[in-house]
Amino acid sequence: xxxxxxxxxxxxxxxxxxxxxxxxxxxxxxxxFLSRKRKNHIPVYVLNAASLKGFLSKQPTFAQAQIKAAxxxxxxxxALLITDEKGGVFCLLAGVGKAIGIYDLAGAADLASRTLSAxxxxxxxxxxxxxxxxxxxxxxxxxxGWGLAGYSFSHYKxxxxxxxxxxxxxxxxxxxxxxxxxxxxxxxxxxNAPSNDMGPDELETAARAIAGEFKAxxxxxxxxxxxxxxxxxxxxxxxxxxRRPRLIDLRWGDAKHPxxxxxGKGVCFxxxxxxxxxxxxxxxxxxxxxxxxxxxxxxxxxxxxxLPVRLRVLIPAVENAVGGxxxxxxxxxxxxxxxxxxxxxxxxxxxLVLADALAYASEDKPELIFDFATLTGSARAALxxxxxxxxxxxxxxxxxxxKAAFACGDPVWAMPLWQPYRKHIESSISDLINSAGLPGDLxxxxxxxxxxxxxxxxxxxFDIFAWEHSGRPGRPQGGADTGLLATFIxxxxxxx
Numbered sequence: 001x002x003x004x005x006x007x008x009x010x011x012x013x014x015x016x017x018x019x020x021x022x023x024x025x026x027x028x029x030x031x032x033f034l035s036r037k038r039k040n041h042i043p044v045y046v047l048n049a050a051s052l053k054g055f056l057s058k059q060p061t062f063a064q065a066q067i068k069a070a071x072x073x074x075x076x077x078x079a080l081l082i083t084d085e086k087g088g089v090f091c092l093l094a095g096v097g098k099a100i101g102i103y104d105l106a107g108a109a110d111l112a113s114r115t116l117s118a119x120x121x122x123x124x125x126x127x128x129x130x131x132x133x134x135x136x137x138x139x140x141x142x143x144x145g146w147g148l149a150g151y152s153f154s155h156y157k158x159x160x161x162x163x164x165x166x167x168x169x170x171x172x173x174x175x176x177x178x179x180x181x182x183x184x185x186x187x188x189x190x191x192n193a194p195s196n197d198m199g200p201d202e203l204e205t206a207a208r209a210i211a212g213e214f215k216a217x218x219x220x221x222x223x224x225x226x227x228x229x230x231x232x233x234x235x236x237x238x239x240x241x242x243r244r245p246r247l248i249d250l251r252w253g254d255a256k257h258p259x260x261x262x263x264g265k266g267v268c269f270x271x272x273x274x275x276x277x278x279x280x281x282x283x284x285x286x287x288x289x290x291x292x293x294x295x296x297x298x299x300x301x302x303x304x305x306x307l308p309v310r311l312r313v314l315i316p317a318v319e320n321a322v323g324g325x326x327x328x329x330x331x332x333x334x335x336x337x338x339x340x341x342x343x344x345x346x347x348x349x350x351x352l353v354l355a356d357a358l359a360y361a362s363e364d365k366p367e368l369i370f371d372f373a374t375l376t377g378s379a380r381a382a383l384x385x386x387x388x389x390x391x392x393x394x395x396x397x398x399x400x401x402x403k404a405a406f407a408c409g410d411p412v413w414a415m416p417l418w419q420p421y422r423k424h425i426e427s428s429i430s431d432l433i434n435s436a437g438l439p440g441d442l443x444x445x446x447x448x449x450x451x452x453x454x455x456x457x458x459x460x461x462f463d464i465f466a467w468e469h470s471g472r473p474g475r476p477q478g479g480a481d482t483g484l485l486a487t488f489i490x491x492x493x494x495x496x
Contacts, residue, residue, distance in 0.1 A: 031165055032147055032149075032165055033147065033168055034165050038123055040124040041167075042092060042124055042126050043091045043092070044094050044126050045091055045093050045129050046100070046132075047094070047095065047096070047131035047132065048076075048097060048098060049073055049074045050098075051131045052073065054131075062085050066083070067080065067082070075095045076101055077103055077106060078095040079092060079094050079107045079112075080092070081093075095107070099135055099137075100134065100135075100142050100145075101409045102141050102485070103472075103474045103475065104141070104142070105141075105142045105143070106475075107149075107473045109149035109150060110473035111473075113149070113164045116164070121164055122162060124165070125166070126164055126166050127169065128169055139169065140176055140177055143168075144181055146164075147180075147181035148184060148474035149164075149473050150181075151185055151476060153188065153479075175304075179301060179304040180485070183301045183484070184484065186293065187294055187297045187480075187481040188478060188479040189479070190289070190296070191287045191467070191480075193286070195269040198286065199268045199269070200243050200245060200266070203248070203266055203289060203292060203315065207313070210250070210300055210303075213303075214252060214300075216311075217250070217252070218249065218251070220247065222244060222245075222246045226245060226247065232335065232356070233333055233336070233356040234353045234356045236343075237267070237349045237352050237353050238319060239325050240326035240327070241320075241321035243268070243321075245316070245318040246317050247315070247356075248313070250313040250314075250315075251311065252303055252310075253309055253311045254308070255310055257309050257495075258310065258366075259309070259310045259364065259367050260302075260311055260366060260369075260370075261314065261361045261366040262298055262312070262313045262370050262372070263295065263361055263371040264292035264295030264296065265288070265290075265292060267288040267349060267350055268288070268318070269286060269288065269320070270282075270288040271285070271320055272320070273322060273349060274326050274328055274329060274346050275346040276347075287374060287467050288320075288350070288374050290372075290374040290466025291371070291374055291462075291464065292372075293466070294372040294466070295370075298372075298484055298488055299311060301484075302488070305496070307496060312361070312364065312366065314360060316353035316357045320346070326346070327346060328346070329345065330343065331343045332429065332430045335355050335359065336359040339432055339451065340430040340431045341355070341430060341431065342427045342429060342430040344434060344436075344437065345434065348435035350374070351449055352434055354371055354373060355452045358449060358453050359452045361453075362452070362453055362454035362457055367458065368457075369453060369460075370460050370461075370487060371460075372462045372464055373463060373464065374464055374465065375445055376441045378439065378440060378442045379463040379464075380465055382415070385469065385480075386482060388413070389412075389413060389446075389462070389463040390402065391446040392414070392458075392460040392461070393417065394458045395414075400493075400494075401487065402486075405483070409485075410481075410482070410483060412483050415446070416443065417443070417450060421443055421447060424436040424440075425444050434448065449461055464482050466479060466480055466482060
């Protein structure tokens, strides 16, 4: 078992990080939040375009000259480092919007980390000064943005880069800030880990670590037991891999509270099976367990904030491998629900494992089911990498999630469960097919999944990309969270 899964990065200097939920490498971890000042103190002025003129008039001449020369406009996520007359750092400017966005301070943290030497960073504590009176939530979002800029996945490098550290202000909600930053780090680290170090075994280990932190119960149905206990689709997808398939089942909360179930696609690597992917499409398939990463991270937020729900997390964890035991195009497999599915494409495996998990989730009759999956390329074609496609059988829930999403800067977009398209997933020799092979697969796959959710249960499906290709401050290249905060804020508003 890989040891780095068992250590949390010390995000806060005063936090005794002895639990195991963030999955950050141990070597060279540094704090990005401080409870006390260091040798050097550098102010970070948080301001927007409207307050820039007034701020400028109160600054020394050398600072005014640098701000004007740079053409600095205090736009969101834009930062400027000001030096004093001796060449030292005088202050850091952090531009924000009218309301502070979750990534607005990431630009300032990133600039400081890239510009200053490791020695200076190790001796320096930055502290926030809000030029405008912060609105409700602005202070916490400022700290979260700084924390997200401190993320790096550096286990496979000899030494992680030094990061700018921020001194806690008295008005920051430390527990809330850390829970958000750590949960997003959980998503990123689980996705960034290469598949040789993140298979079904290791994904189960990650789930058990989170369960242990919050005293949740966890169990697994492993390998042949999947057939014995009637999960034939999960078993079929994972049967060719020596890394045996399983269904992970985490439970937490008071049995008297409303039942909320999260389902995450845990395909730890997807070759496409016998309908094998081309090499370009296989390159990033370590991220095909991004749905599971999101479900676990959302569970972590729910438990950390002690939402009054009876939480359940179901993760079908498999590897879709090529081998003599692989399921084939044309195979017909009877699902847990009893419906027969003709497999028309072994690369449409995610909806198969989710089908059994959703049917199982429905048997418990929860009030709400959310599923997360890196499911279709057509969702990316429709909405690009940053915006998950949201499908729901309840328009009011979809509207509320979308409203929460845009309020917190974590957009999602509702797409139609267009029932006339069901004809595209019908088969002449079985109840369903898993892939229509036509444009619009995001809708066909959502309709396929809806079939396995029992009538009367509110359900939402998130077709996510879970990857950042280019890299931006606070959002480095690699595993990415999309829809995580939106769904948490919705659940918090509904149940808190």
